[in-house]
Amino acid sequence: MDWGTLQAVLGGVNKHSTSIGKIWLTVLFIFRIMILVVAAERVWGDEQQDFVCNTLQPGCRNVCYDHFFPISHIRLWALQLIFVSTPALLVAMHVAYTRHEKKRRFRNGEKIDIEELKNEKIHIRGPLWWTYTSSIFFRIVFEAVFMYVFYYMYDGYQMPRLVKCSDWPCPNTVDCFVSRPTEKTTFTIFMLAVSGICMMLNLAELCYLVIKICMKESRKTT
């Protein structure tokens, strides 16, 4: 999977984020995407090959693997990372639209501060504040949804060593053994912990933005 494209896109968003947003982005890239690519993909690499069932019945192993792993952890994490990064694209689009509007107004002869136009930092105010806050909100929602999906699909976060399978064409209840369960459990818990940290960071950022705007409003009224 080519995560470089995502890095290129999100790198642009980084400029217009708050400090917490920048920390979140760093955690995302180093502790999630990098771990996924460098370590987790190798661990899950042979998950079907080394899924062994105590039977000679052809097809039983395939069916049992499919029953217990409807979607592999790796693919689920990749989807989670993409969904969680997508709201940041909304912010990038809004910023691009704002800049485009400014350029248009400048061309039409309005007095625009050239320095500010050149200076790429755009403050999180007004409509951009709403876009940014809603992007953080959606991020939190997506994280929570995926964490629940993991829990629901795999009955908790621990990878079992032995699973018992009686799907057709298996003739009876068959013992199937998962490959590298301890290592998989370690990485599942690690990714879960980092998701939790990312969610905390997003919540903190949301609180920070809300408090900032409340303080501004109170200053205006006093």
Add this chain to the structure above:
Amino acid sequence: MGEWSFLGDFLEKVHKHSTVVGKVWLTVLFIFRMLVLGTAAESSWGDEQSDFMCDTQQPGCENVCYDKAFPISHVRFWVLQIIFVSTPSLVYMGHAMHTVRMEEKRKMKEAEMEAQENKNGGSTYYQQKCSVVEDTKLSGWDEAGGQIILRGSLLNTYVYSILIRTAMEVAFIVGQYVLYGIFLETLYICQRAPCPHPVNCYVSRPTEKNVFIVFMLAVAVLSLFLSLAELYHLGWKKAKERCSRSYKASPSTAPGRLESAPQAERAQMYTPPPDFNQCLSSPNGKFISPFSNKVASQQNTANFATERVHGQEDAAGEGPFIKSRYVESPEVASECAAPAFPENYFNEKRRFSKASRASSKARSDDLSV
């Protein structure tokens, strides 16, 4: 190695703002750990499960025995080690970038204040400049060089990051020893359901793996040593700084006197009247305090004599300065409270002070340094 580019890019930035030993540590990390892991070790451990053979036909026995023998593969363990060991440097880099941003904001504020003061007329100009200069010293940013100087809170962050890094290294080295010991045996005897009895299992490529294990262990110990050396170097530097600071502080009674040369030059730049500069600056440009106890008493006697002898004489700028020099006053405590008086104001003050020439008490309108 492309997969490591995410971390690599971040660490490149850390590289710029590290000490010499820190740069060596980062280079060791990049070349001897990341590169070796990515290229050599990965391929050596590539077939670790497929070629893990157990002397049994029991289905599932190999899986469970492999899982028992290697709860986490060496390669993944080293990946986690590299990431956790690099993380404190990222925290330091975050702080450094924050410092840079604060500096930029400060510069913008300065420029704004300058513009404002040029409109209003500079009465508070000097104080504001000096307070800003004080902040610079704490932040540790060298304007001239564009480099971050390790000082104050930034130095503390750096030291903590190295301490945490060292702790992580030790934890991972100990963890590796606890999990696997030092060397990998060729034979692993496994007893775990569904294996019917203790079963002989054979590890794939044990010698090659041992070579890499020893290599990575040696590099980890080297990194640990470099971290400790850096701590020692920083600790020694800090102690040296503290000693020289306490030595400089003892002859002077005016607090906050220990400015570095750039700050002194900056302070000098902000004093419009040339006479004032002549009074304050020493030939080498350092901002030393003229208000030491010993000097003060000597000046006292000298100035009494001068006053009696010269009387109404208007010395070219020497008179009022001599009077103000020996004044050991509380107002002097602020190094920045030097207002910009016009030339003739001094003359008026001189006349006033001659009327009360016997007194050597501090007057509020005396020049304070």
